[in-house]
Amino acid sequence: MTEPVNILSSTMTTDALIQHRREIADLKQRIKNRRLQVLGLYGTPLAAIFTLLVWAGLKISFWLDSNTPSAVNNILGGGALLLGFAFAAQAILEFNEDFGLWKDRNTSIRELRLELSLAEERHILEARRRTPPPIDRQASYKERLPGEMARLRRESRHYRRVHLLMQWLLFVSSAAISAVTAWYDPPQPAKGVLIGLGFTVTLITAAAGYFKPRERAFNLQQTADSIEQNATAFELGIAPYNATEEAHNLELFATTVEALRADQRMREQQLDQPQQGQQQVI
Structure with a gap:
């Protein structure tokens, strides 16, 4: 009877440690995803404003007394419009509760890092408690x-x-x-x-x-x-x-x-x- 009990205990220990590792890996991936979400949410409008400033600067510097070439208008105008649509879509995903595509919306990276630190601490304590010979x-x-x-x-x-x-x-x-x-x-x-x-x-x-x-x-x-x-x-x-x-x-x-x-x-x-x-x- 002792050997099956030891095998069962070892299996439970392995499963518990694997679960902790999966939780840590999931939190690390969520932090990466959240960084990209925040970067897109705040970087997209800045990129759109920068594009408009470049457009205006080119107009003032080179084509103040003439029409801006259509190629320049199409590229910069289309880029600014595309960035505007991208910002609107990201804002809807971030602040609208009807969409659940973003798992950690309205969650700061600081909170996710705290969860990761706690998960790593739980893993260390669990591994110490269940340390094999x-x-x-x-x-x-x-x-x-x-x-x-x-x-x-x-x-x-x-x-x-x-x-x-x-x-x-x-x-x-x-x-x-x-x-x-x-x-x-x-x-x-x-x-x-x-x-x-x-x-x-x-x-x-x-x-x-x-x-x-x-x-x-x-x-x-x-x-x-x-x-x-x-x-x-x-x-x-x-x-x-x-x-x-x-x-x-x-x-x-x-x-x-x-x-x-x-x-x-x-x-x-x-x-x-x-x-x-x-x-x-x-």
Whole structure:
């Protein structure tokens, strides 16, 4: 009888924690939606007024003694009219009780943030009250690692592609500078082309030196490979996870993986620092 009771209790604990996470995620999404609603409600009339001021400014500056071109009238007038309709529709959704499309109408973002803080506090208290034993948490931690390794590899591929794109642009632009210089003798249009290519080479070189996509890709891939190596060793029961007690292996595995992740975060922070700061850290 004890085992079914424990299973039922564990299921109830999991369901309760999942419900709290869903509530927190829903509140975060509601805050994002409310920000967009408030931005549209107060930003649309300001944009309409700005459009009318631009229209009037153009009329005074360029066409004071003549008729404004119909294209300008159509674009600016149509834009102001469209913004006016958009503001009217948003005002109706915000202040009219007959429409329930906006879930948090007449609710400030401050109130939603307070609800989010309370929901997070309830989740922390509930998780603390229903905290499973360490061996269960370590086993759950191990099961989350495939997602973490996939994230690291995905980010590594992203930075590798950015690095390759920068390098190819740098190669093409550098080669094009020499080709254009050799092909064109007159200053134009080669001068403008050379200026653009030289700007591209300088920009890519500066961006590659600042963001360091190659180093980031290497660090992420190295961390993912190290975590996978430890996970494989744990699954196979080989050193250093060949102890007779499963709890000891789980504790050592979690400690090792967290050390690898901490080392990855430290290397990311070093890459974000200026060159002089990196030398001081090293």
